[in-house]
Amino acid sequence: MVYEGARSITGPLLASLGASAVLVGLVTGVGEAMALLLRLVSGRWADRSGRYWTLTIVGYGITAVCVPALAVTPFLGGAGLALACALILAERTGKAVRSPAKTALLAHAASGVGLGRGFAVHKALDQAGAVAGPLLVAGVAALAGTLWPALAVLVVPGVAALLVLGWIRRRTGNPDTRPATAPTAAPTQGPPGPATRRAGWWNPGDGLPRTFWLFAAAAGAATAGLVTFGVISFHLTREHVVPVAAVPLVYAAAMGAEAVAALATGWLFDRFRGRVLLVLPFLVAAVPPLAFTGSVVAVLVGVLLWGAAMGVQDSTVKALVADLVPPATRASAYGLFAAVQGGAAVLGGVLAGSLYERSLPALVVVVAATQLVALVLLVVTLRHVRRARVATTA
Numbered sequence: 189m190v191y192e193g194a195r196s197i198t199g200p201l202l203a204s205l206g207a208s209a210v211l212v213g214l215v216t217g218v219g220e221a222m223a224l225l226l227r228l229v230s231g232r233w234a235d236r237s238g239r240y241w242t243l244t245i246v247g248y249g250i251t252a253v254c255v256p257a258l259a260v261t262p263f264l265g266g267a268g269l270a271l272a273c274a275l276i277l278a279e280r281t282g283k284a285v286r287s288p289a290k291t292a293l294l295a296h297a298a299s300g301v302g303l304g305r306g307f308a309v310h311k312a313l314d315q316a317g318a319v320a321g322p323l324l325v326a327g328v329a330a331l332a333g334t335l336w337p338a339l340a341v342l343v344v345p346g347v348a349a350l351l352v353l354g355w356i357r358r359r360t361g362n363p364d365t366r367p368a369t370a371p372t373a374a375p376t377q378g379p380p381g382p383a384t385r386r387a388g389w390w391n392p393g394d395g396l397p398r399t400f401w402l403f404a405a406a407a408g409a410a411t412a413g414l415v416t417f418g419v420i421s422f423h424l425t426r427e428h429v430v431p432v433a434a435v436p437l438v439y440a441a442a443m444g445a446e447a448v449a450a451l452a453t454g455w456l457f458d459r460f461r462g463r464v465l466l467v468l469p470f471l472v473a474a475v476p477p478l479a480f481t482g483s484v485v486a487v488l489v490g491v492l493l494w495g496a497a498m499g500v501q502d503s504t505v506k507a508l509v510a511d512l513v514p515p516a517t518r519a520s521a522y523g524l525f526a527a528v529q530g531g532a533a534v535l536g537g538v539l540a541g542s543l544y545e546r547s548l549p550a551l552v553v554v555v556a557a558t559q560l561v562a563l564v565l566l567v568v569t570l571r572h573v574r575r576a577r578v579a580t581t582a
Contacts (some may be wrong), residue, residue, distance in 0.1 A: 200422075209419065216417075220530070222277055239289075252346030304456070321440075325338040407525065469560070
């Protein structure tokens with residue numbers, strides 16, 4: 189509710205503070221990159237220290253503080269835009285701090301019910317808040333006639349989230365002390381022992397198979413082409429496609445589509461494995477020609493496809509990563525995987541903002557080209573996975 193509620197109006201907020209489309213694309217792109225790149229550090233830290241719960245709680249705490257603080261930015265004059273940019277980036281840092289540790293714990297729990305199904309159910313529950321947050325923001329913004337009260341009210345679910353998280357932590361104990369299990373994927377060497385990890389002698393890329401890196405490249409190409417909602421919402425308000433107060437409603441619809449896509453592709457993943465991910469490049473490529481038009485219907489379809497692509501990326505993609513690497517190195521693997529996506533997010537965010545200002549047809553063509561690359565890399569990845577499984581069963 190907290191960070192998705194804020195993200196639903198990031199573009200309009202920055203625009204009201206004097207930002208250009210390029211700055212919106214830069215800040216949202218760099219923010220997504222930080223949320224991904226910094227996981228390289230936090231993921232390795234989680235595996236080496238075993239402090240999965242600590243990193244999870246700290247990460248959520250950063251978000252709970254930074255998002256409501258955005259409410260003060262309209263009252264700071266010229267400094268408001270700079271502070272808003274800094275808080276948006278800080279919130280994304282909180283995401284980076286918690287994500288690898290949280291995802292490693294989730295993968296451990298989901299292994300008993302099926303990785304695809306486990307990640308899908310998690311994503312669907314997550315999206316309940318992702319829909320409620322924008323709806324709350326839309327309602328408060330409509331009643332107040334301005335954006336800052338809608339950001340201030342997010343302090344309530346932020347505090348509630350931390351209280352619930354603390355309650356769960358006390359009830360579940362400390363799972364970060366469990367012993368590492370044997371690898372189940374195709375790496376040629378096992379994960380390092382606890383003493384080696386604590387001593388810092390381990391390169392986080394050790395023990396990860398080539399299929400992991402191929403898949404990371406494919407996901408990076410897909411991420412580069414998936415324009416941020418900040419740029420989309422900037423277009424919605426600048427071109428007066430929908431009223432500013434309706435933008436969070438559009439975002440909430442996208443979050444609903446994200447939940448449905450996560451559940452559907454997660455279920456299909458457990459039946460058909462990575463082949464279900466072949467739909468991702470097509471979803472991403474279809475977003476710009478629809479979302480950046482003046483037609484409300486076309487824009488809504490484009491935003492729903494954007495949400496569906498996000499659902500696949502945030503759930504089913506992670507399921508395949510968990511399937512490719514040893515359980516004891518999952519947090520580090522998620523960090524490395526996110527670092528690749530982060531670099532692509534910076535490029536994609538800046539490129540989308542720049543091309544939006546200059547030429548929408550060029551933006552459509554560039555996104556289509558990146559998705560062709562993603563599709564080719566994904567096909568190669570799946571072939572390697574199939575060959576590895578055949579060799580294992582032979």
